[in-house]
Amino acid sequence: MRRAILSELLDDDLGTPGEIAQSLRDLQHINDWFGGTHTTTWLLRQVALAGNCRSLSLLEVGAGNGYVPLRARERLARRGIELRVTLLDRVSSHLPQNGVAAVVGEAAHLPFRDAAFDVVSCNLLTHHFQAEELERFVAEAMRVARVAVAINDLIRSRLHLALCYAGLPLFRSRITWHDAPASVRQAYTVGEMGAIVSRTAARRIEILRHYLFRMGVLLWK
Numbered sequence: 001m002r003r004a005i006l007s008e009l010l011d012d013d014l015g016t017p018g019e020i021a022q023s024l025r026d027l028q029h030i031n032d033w034f035g036g037t038h039t040t041t042w043l044l045r046q047v048a049l050a051g052n053c054r055s056l057s058l059l060e061v062g063a064g065n066g067y068v069p070l071r072a073r074e075r076l077a078r079r080g081i082e083l084r085v086t087l088l089d090r091v092s093s094h095l096p097q098n099g100v101a102a103v104v105g106e107a108a109h110l111p112f113r114d115a116a117f118d119v120v121s122c123n124l125l126t127h128h129f130q131a132e133e134l135e136r137f138v139a140e141a142m143r144v145a146r147v148a149v150a151i152n153d154l155i156r157s158r159l160h161l162a163l164c165y166a167g168l169p170l171f172r173s174r175i176t177w178h179d180a181p182a183s184v185r186q187a188y189t190v191g192e193m194g195a196i197v198s199r200t201a202a203r204r205i206e207i208l209r210h211y212l213f214r215m216g217v218l219l220w221k
């Protein structure tokens with residue numbers, strides 16, 4: 001299945017406040033039910049284990065309401081790992097108002113000094129980028145990361161797209177009904193992702209398949 005570049009409604013808040021809120025709740029379910037939260041938690045645990053760390057600072061890029069990294073923080077805490085989370089999104093209305101550190105900014109120009117965080121992470125963000133944009137984002141993320149960059153995203157395939165359409169009745173938002181299949185259509189395959197990130201300055205690259213067409217990517221500095 002060829003990659004298709006499609007706009008997603010949630011990216012530009014193309015809906016009523018109620019529709020956007022419902023779509024964000026749908027995203028929470030998608031991440032919990034279909035592997036997103038697990039993949040981010042697994043990636044961050046690998047970074048902690050590799051460095052024998054009990055505490056990590058994390059910048060989550062394209063964070064939205066921060067649900068996935070905050071759920072990962074809860075799960076890692078049960079394993080004795082502290083995750084100090086900072087959220088970044090380009091739309092201020094997506095960010096939570098619950099006391100978590102949150103910054104408005106662009107993924108291509110992260111407003112932080114070099115090596116400001118142990119890990120720079122993203123979930124369901126990289127499929128929005130063309131290959132050249134993705135390469136530039138990874139370079140910027142690696143500048144800001146001290147240890148590693150963690151990417152959690154979908155794997156494009158016909159079977160994944162079919163399962164996506166079959167699962168749409170689980171969700172209520174028209175935004176989700178549009179954006180979910182659009183995300184699958186413009187996601188990268190594992191091979192495509194590997195070819196792109198291999199052009200970066202990462203010292204070591206790990207790409208693994210996770211539950212229900214998720215890929216987890218670790219780029220080590």
